Structure formats: structure tokens, C-alpha cells
Amino acid sequence: xxxxxxxITYYWPPSGGAGVQRWLKMSKxxxxxxxxxxxxxxxxxxxxxxxxxxxxxxxxxxxxxxxxIWEPYDMYKKFVGRKKEEAVYSGFLSENKPRSFTEKLxxxxxxxxxxPDARCFWIEPSIKYLTNEIKKNPVDAIxxxxxxxxxxxxxxxxxxxxxxxxxxxxxxxxxxxxxxxQLMLTRWADAxxxx
Numbered sequence: 001x002x003x004x005x006x007x008i009t010y011y012w013p014p015s016g017g018a019g020v021q022r023w024l025k026m027s028k029x030x031x032x033x034x035x036x037x038x039x040x041x042x043x044x045x046x047x048x049x050x051x052x053x054x055x056x057x058x059x060x061x062x063x064x065x066x067x068x069i070w071e072p073y074d075m076y077k078k079f080v081g082r083k084k085e086e087a088v089y090s091g092f093l094s095e096n097k098p099r100s101f102t103e104k105l106x107x108x109x110x111x112x113x114x115x116p117d118a119r120c121f122w123i124e125p126s127i128k129y130l131t132n133e134i135k136k137n138p139v140d141a142i143x144x145x146x147x148x149x150x151x152x153x154x155x156x157x158x159x160x161x162x163x164x165x166x167x168x169x170x171x172x173x174x175x176x177x178x179x180x181x182q183l184m185l186t187r188w189a190d191a192x193x194x195x
Contacts, residue, residue: 002036003140006130006158008151010119012041013058016051022171023145024057037062038139040130040154042069042122067129069122072114112185119150127157134162145169 007027011019027037037059043066058064099107114120142164144155152168159166 002031002034004036004038004138005030005141005143006038006040006134006139007143007145008040008126008130008155009145010042010045010148010151011047011145012039012064013054014050014052015045015047016049016054017047019147019171020051020054022169023143024054027062028057028059031059035141039064040126041066044068044071046071065130065133067122067126069119072110072118072121115185116149116153117147119148120153123150123153123157126154127161130154130158131161134158134164139164142166143169145171147172 007023009020009023011017011023013020013024023039027039030037039062041064110118142155142158144151144166146152146169149170152170155166155168158164
């Protein structure tokens with residue numbers, strides 16, 4: 001009998017790029033080790049890269065849970081004058097190019113008010129949804145994959161409510177990322193974590 005693992009990831013096909021690869025590939029082989037993966041991902045994510053060819057790598061019949069997410073990037077694009085269909089890459093915070101006042105203001109808002117990232121509005125609805133889902137269909141473990149780091153806060157919330165073992169997969173750096181020192185809360189966070 002398989003154990004069940006809930007994998008919380010923002011990036012899942014049709015997302016393309018590097019962020020989707022690790023858990024898309026690992027989920028294919030978990031059954032060989034006695035684990036049935038259940039994927040939780042946004043229903044309407046704003047992926048910067050779309051690659052429908054990756055959908056063929058999703059194991060047939062795999063359970064995929066989806067919940068709508070509010071993406072602030074549409075608002076950002078309007079504010080800075082970008083086209084609606086234009087992709088916003090997560091690295092836009094660290095792009096080394098001249099910026100307009102509205103772009104600078106948008107970056108400041110993103111880096112200092114959307115904590116830990118722009119997907120923070122998905123945390124509470126996801127905890128509520130997944131807590132109800134897991135009570136009906138229990139899992140044996142949770143894996144969260146970030147960035148975005150909001151995925152880890154979703155997993156933490158579920159762990160606290162249901163006491164399920166949790167593994168956090170930090171794919172990208174949090175405090176060594178190139179724009180870290182530009183954030184308003186950096187000094188406070190560093191002081192708190194170095195006590």
C-alpha cells in the first residue's frame with residue numbers, strides 16, 4: 001500500500017522554465033519508493049514561461065488539486081504600462097536597467113509589503129482548502145517547493161493544524177538573493193534571526 005505525499009508547488013505544467021523541473025521529474029519516480037504524489041498548484045498562475053510539452057511528463061492519473069490564486073502582476077503591469085500578455089519574470093526585482101518612478105515604486109511595494117512574496121494572498125485560502133481536503137483524504141507527508149516561499153508557509157500552516165511531517169525544498173536562496181539588501185525588513189529580519 002502506498003503512502004501519500006502532498007507536494008505544494010507553484011510551478012507545474014503548463015509552466016515552463018527551471019522551477020517546474022524538480023518536482024515534475026521526481027513525482028514520476030516516487031511510486032517506485034512506495035509514495036503516491038498528490039500535487040497542489042494554482043489553477044490560474046501567472047507563469048512567465050509556458051511549455052505545454054511538459055504536460056506529457058505528468059504521470060497519467062496523478063491527483064492534482066488546484067485552487068484559484070489572486071496574482072498581483074496584472075495590477076503591476078497596468079501600473080507600469082506593460083501589456084497584459086507580457087510576462088513578468090521573478091527576476092525583475094534585480095534587473096540592472098534604468099527604471100521609471102512607477103517601476104521603482106512597484107518594486108519597493110513588492111519587496112517590502114508582499115511578505116514573503118507576491119503569492120502571499122494564496123496562503124490562508126490554501127491552508128483552509130488543504131486542511132479540509134486532508135481531513136477527507138489523509139496524507140502521510142507534505143513537501144513544499146519554493147520559490148515562491150509562500151508555498152512553505154502553506155505547508156507550515158497545515159503542519160501546525162494537522163501535525164503531518166513536512167519537508168521544505170528551498171530551490172532558490174532567500175537571504176542571499178541579489179535584491180535582499182534593498183528590502184525594508186532586511187535589518188529587522190537579520191537582527192531577529194541572529195539573536
